[in-house]
Amino acid sequence: MVVLKGIGVVSGIAIGKLVVYMHPDKHISRATTEDTEGEIALFNEARSKAIVQLEDLYESSVEDLGEVNASIFVAQEMLLEDSQYIEYVEDKIRESHYNAGYAVVLASDEFSRLFTTIEDKYMQSHVADVRDVSERLLRILCGSEIEMAEPGEPCILASDDFSAGDIVQFNRERVLGIATMFGSPASHASILAGTMNLPSVVGLGQEMLSIYEGRCAILNGIKGELIIDPDKKTLDRMKRKQKEYEEQQKMLLLLKGKNNVTKSGAYINVYANISSTEGVDTALLYDAGGIGLLRSEFIYIESQTYPSEEDQFNVYRQVLERMRGRKVIIRTLDLGTDKQAAYFRPEKENNPALGFRAIRISLAQPAIFKTQLRALYRASVYGNLDILFPLIISKDEVLQIKKIIKEVKKELDSEGVPYRKDTRIGIMIETPAAVLISDELAKEVDFFSIGTNDLTQYTLAIDRQNPKLESYFNALHPAVYKMIEMTAQNAHKAGIQVDICGEAAADPEYTQSFIDMGIDALSVSPNMVLPLRKKIRECE
Numbered sequence: 001m002v003v004l005k006g007i008g009v010v011s012g013i014a015i016g017k018l019v020v021y022m023h024p025d026k027h028i029s030r031a032t033t034e035d036t037e038g039e040i041a042l043f044n045e046a047r048s049k050a051i052v053q054l055e056d057l058y059e060s061s062v063e064d065l066g067e068v069n070a071s072i073f074v075a076q077e078m079l080l081e082d083s084q085y086i087e088y089v090e091d092k093i094r095e096s097h098y099n100a101g102y103a104v105v106l107a108s109d110e111f112s113r114l115f116t117t118i119e120d121k122y123m124q125s126h127v128a129d130v131r132d133v134s135e136r137l138l139r140i141l142c143g144s145e146i147e148m149a150e151p152g153e154p155c156i157l158a159s160d161d162f163s164a165g166d167i168v169q170f171n172r173e174r175v176l177g178i179a180t181m182f183g184s185p186a187s188h189a190s191i192l193a194g195t196m197n198l199p200s201v202v203g204l205g206q207e208m209l210s211i212y213e214g215r216c217a218i219l220n221g222i223k224g225e226l227i228i229d230p231d232k233k234t235l236d237r238m239k240r241k242q243k244e245y246e247e248q249q250k251m252l253l254l255l256k257g258k259n260n261v262t263k264s265g266a267y268i269n270v271y272a273n274i275s276s277t278e279g280v281d282t283a284l285l286y287d288a289g290g291i292g293l294l295r296s297e298f299i300y301i302e303s304q305t306y307p308s309e310e311d312q313f314n315v316y317r318q319v320l321e322r323m324r325g326r327k328v329i330i331r332t333l334d335l336g337t338d339k340q341a342a343y344f345r346p347e348k349e350n351n352p353a354l355g356f357r358a359i360r361i362s363l364a365q366p367a368i369f370k371t372q373l374r375a376l377y378r379a380s381v382y383g384n385l386d387i388l389f390p391l392i393i394s395k396d397e398v399l400q401i402k403k404i405i406k407e408v409k410k411e412l413d414s415e416g417v418p419y420r421k422d423t424r425i426g427i428m429i430e431t432p433a434a435v436l437i438s439d440e441l442a443k444e445v446d447f448f449s450i451g452t453n454d455l456t457q458y459t460l461a462i463d464r465q466n467p468k469l470e471s472y473f474n475a476l477h478p479a480v481y482k483m484i485e486m487t488a489q490n491a492h493k494a495g496i497q498v499d500i501c502g503e504a505a506a507d508p509e510y511t512q513s514f515i516d517m518g519i520d521a522l523s524v525s526p527n528m529v530l531p532l533r534k535k536i537r538e539c540e
């Protein structure tokens with residue numbers, strides 16, 4: 001089994017035989033010639049041939065792909081007729097005596113550079129056109145065009161690179177996915193593959209060789225991976241994933257853009273829980289209404305030392321910007337127990353789950369806490385941010401947090417740094433203590449988020465990490481259920497929002513009960529977003 005890593009540009013999983021088309025080497029040397037007029041004639045012949053090819057491509061794709069997509073070929077044809085482009089190539093041949101191929105390479109570099117330096121995004125998109133057109137000319141000049149023979153059965157097509165023209169020539173019925181050695185996500189070929197919904201991975205590198213022709217392969221456009229000769233276990237796992245993905249896609253088609261309303265019209269938000277910036281892609285892929293829990297500790301765990309304010313700010317800003325105004329709830333660091341960062345020098349504890357973790361660490365080390373809060377408030381102007389604090393057990397902790405927030409805001413004000421003054425703060429309700437004083441706590445914050453994982457652990461005295469106790473770990477034990485109910489009632493009495501973000505939020509058996517309790521949002525793993533949204537629409 002060989003696993004090659006690339007960049008996933010179109011999601012989806014394809015499983016099938018690999019058919020490899022490698023373009024023959026183009027052999028473009030920087031040769032000089034005395035017969036400059038002959039080279040110019042060769043260039044113009046290649047240009048005419050390329051124009052005819054592009055006209056054919058436009059005609060054959062406009063119906064299936066629509067005017068917008070097919071217009072790529074019109075733009076490329078215009079470039080081949082552009083007097084500046086033609087003059088540039090002809091001058092290079094005439095003045096420097098270069099051969100036609102080398103003059104085209106120079107034109108490709110020069111015009112790409114020119115388009116890149118122009119600030120206009122539309123003009124920048126022509127870089128891909130210049131490269132595609134030049135590549136087409138070079139293949140004609142070197143006689144290295146490949147005939148795309150129609151594969152006899154549906155298969156995964158692989159190549160050193162595909163052009164937009166290659167992509168539209170494929171018979172969609174026979175192509176399961178696309179893999180390339182080179183290529184980029186921004187190329188027209190990648191954009192067209194997306195329009196055709198063809199799972200695609202680019203940039204697999206030189207190891208993606210012709211020797212794999214005819215071998216069984218799995219193309220994972222979600223992860224950006226090509227697996228050749230998968231073992232049985234991998235094949236079975238990926239078949240299951242493929243089925244899951246296809247079901248999700250069907251659901252997505254049905255639910256995209258629709259509200260999460262029950263039959264009787266009650267509305268509930270469905271958000272995604274994520275633990276890395278990559279999670280944002282999956283959350284968006286599954287059309288989550290927002291991020292209900294970003295476990296910020298991943299930034300600390302992945303770092304060799306305390307992450308700087310700037311590093312954190314960049315992560316938060318990126319997430320907020322990519323969620324484009326949808327709700328993003330970021331939880332401050334929740335280290336401790338199984339989540340450790342060595343540079344915090346955690347002491348060995350007899351009962352780590354009852355030990356030095358989460359908000360206890362933040363309040364004991366206010367400088368570290370302030371760095372995180374400054375990064376969060378600075379990022380707040382880039383989207384719709386709420387800040388969430390983990391493992392609260394007392395009103396005093398909330399008051400300490402609010403005091404530190406006040407100091408942070410004062411600092412930012414004095415530095416003239418902008419932040420959103422209306423950034424809401426919430427607390428995790430994940431200890432029985434917090435539930436029992438939730439009436440008091442509700443007066444101090446803007447929202448609650450119930451963490452059923454820890455709430456179950458602490459209510460039932462069952463270690464959530466202990467596999468032997470798995471059968472006892474019941475997030476909907478009547479005691480936990482009552483805790484959730486009590487929290488929801490106290491939140492609503494105080495007029496604040498209450499969400500659930502533990503794993504129980506995704507359990508379809510309890511969706512109806514959560515709706516009846518008036519829970520405002522359920523935040524679940526990204527892959528559970530669509531099944532839950534579907535379930536909500538079936539509830540009363």
Ligand code: PEP
Pocket residue numbers: 293295334430450451452453454455501502503
């Ligand atoms: C929880 O405890 O339910 C929760 C969502 O937080 P975590 O799983 O990160 O402890």
Ligand code: MG
Pocket residue numbers: 390430451453454
């Ligand atoms: Mg927790």
